[in-house]
Amino acid sequence: MDYRKFFIPAILAVNIGLILADIVMLSLLPQRSHEIVVKRSEILAQKLQAQSSQKLVADLNATKPEQEKISQALPNEDKLIEVIQFLESLKEISQVKSFNFVSDTPVKDTSGFSFLPLNLAFEGSLPLAMAALTRLEKSPYLITIDTTRVESPSGISEGSTIQVALRIYVSEPFAKD
C-alpha cells in the first residue's frame, strides 16, 4: 500500500483540527484574561480595604479626646441628663427660675440639623446674667440663642429677669442605639 497518497489529506485533516483548536483556545484567552484582571482587582480592593480599616482604627484610637469633645457637643438621649445638670449648675451664678423643653423630641432646623428647643428663665443682676450667658456659650454643648429678653421694671441696671429661647443641638439619631 502506498501510504504517500494519504500524506496530503492527513496533513490537511491535522491542519483543520489544529485551526479549530486554535479558534476555541484563542476565543477563551480574552475571557480568562478578563477573569484574572477582575480577580486581581478584587484582591487589591480587599487589601486596600484592610489597610484602610487598620488606618481608620488607628486614627480613631489616636483621636479619642477630639471624638469625646465632638460627641459631647451633640448629646444623645443618654447624655441629656448631663445637659440638664449643666443647666441646673447655672444656679451657682444666677438664680435659675425655670427651664423647660419646648418639645420632647428633636426638631430640625432649616438646614436639617436636629435640636431640642429650650426656654430658660433666670433672675439676678445684669452682670450675673451675662456671666450665666457666657457660661452657656463656653459650655461643651452646641447651643445657639434664638431670642433674649431682659426685663427690669425699675431699670435693667437693677435686678433683672432674663428669658432666653435657645437650641441645644443633638446627635443624629438622638435615640440611643
Added chain:
Amino acid sequence: MDWKIISEDKDIIKILLIAVPREIIDGYTTALGEAGLTPVAFETTALSLVRLIEKEGSRTLILELQREHAVLTLTKGKLIEASSIVSLVAEEGEAAGLPYLIQTIQKMLSFYETKHKEEEKVQTIYICGEGATQSAVTEIAKASGRQVKPSPIPIENLPKGKELGFAVVSSLAMKEITAPKDVNTINLLPPSIQEKFDRLQTQWINKYLLIATTAITSIVTLSALGALIYLGSLQASLQSEKLKLEPLPAETGRVIKDTEHLNRDAETIVKIGKKTAFPQTRLAIILPNVPEGVAIVSIALDENQKKLRLVGRAQTRTNLLKFRENLEATEMYSQATLPLSSLEQSENIDFVLNANMQ
C-alpha cells in the same frame, strides 16, 4: 535548442543560439531517469568553459582536454567566437592525439587572427580537463607560441592534483538554473521535461507550504495552549491568594459607622457654630450707650430676625434722640427707629425703639 541575448545595442542585438541533436539530450534524459533523477538544465561544454574565464574580458582560447576528445572555445568575455570538438582518437588516414590538437589550435588561431587583423591577438590559452598534464601544457605553449595556463577553478577543496578534471563540473555548479524561456540564459532542457520538472517543483512547493502551514498552526496551538495553561495556573494562584487574605476585622463595620457619625457631627458643629452669636456682646454695646436720663426696662434680641427692641423711659426728647444717635453710631446696630408717638411728648417719654442688628 535555446538562445540568449548576449548584448543589446541601439540597432544590433547579439544572440547566441545553441542547438544539440535531440538524440543526445534524450540519451542523457533516459539515463538520468533510470537513475531516478530529473534533469533541470542542459548546456554545452563550451558554455561551461566560457563561464570559467568570462571575467578575463580579453580574447582567449580555452581548451578542455579529455582522453578521447578536446573542446576548443575561442571567447571574448561572455561571447563565444568559435567552438570545436576535436577527436583525439585516430581514424583511418588522419592524424591523432596531441599533435592533431595542436594543429587544430594553430588553424583556429591563424584563421581568426587573419580575419580580424586589427583586433587583439590571443595572448593566453587556458587549459583544463583530465588530459591537462604538464607535458601537454608545455607542448601546446611551445607550438602555439602563447602563454598556456590552467583554467581558474571556482570551487575549492577538490581532490589534490585532479582539480582541472573537475573544471566543467565546478563551472556547472556555479550556474544559476533558470527555465529555458529566460532570454538571458541558455538551458537546453526539452519542454516536456521542463513541464514535468515544473509540476514536480509545484508539488514540492505545495508540500512544503503545507508543512510550513502545519508547523505555524502547531506553534500557534502550542502557544495558545501554553497561554491557557499559564492563565489557568495564574487564576488558581490568585484564587488561593484571595482565600488566604484575612477577612476584614469585625470592628470595621462599627469603626466605619462611628467615623461617619463623627463626620456628620463635626459638620453640624462647623456649620452651626459659625453663625452662633450670644447676647452678652450685644448687651455690652447697648448699656454704655444709654445716656443720662434714659432708663431701659426691657431689651428683646431676636437672633433669627436680627432685630433689637428696646422699651424704656426718657426724661427728655433730647435724651431719647441722643440714645438713638449713640446706637446708630455703633457698628452692631443700624436703622434705629422711634415711633412718632414716642416723640409727641417732650418730657417723661415712654418709648419703644427698634433697630436692626448686624
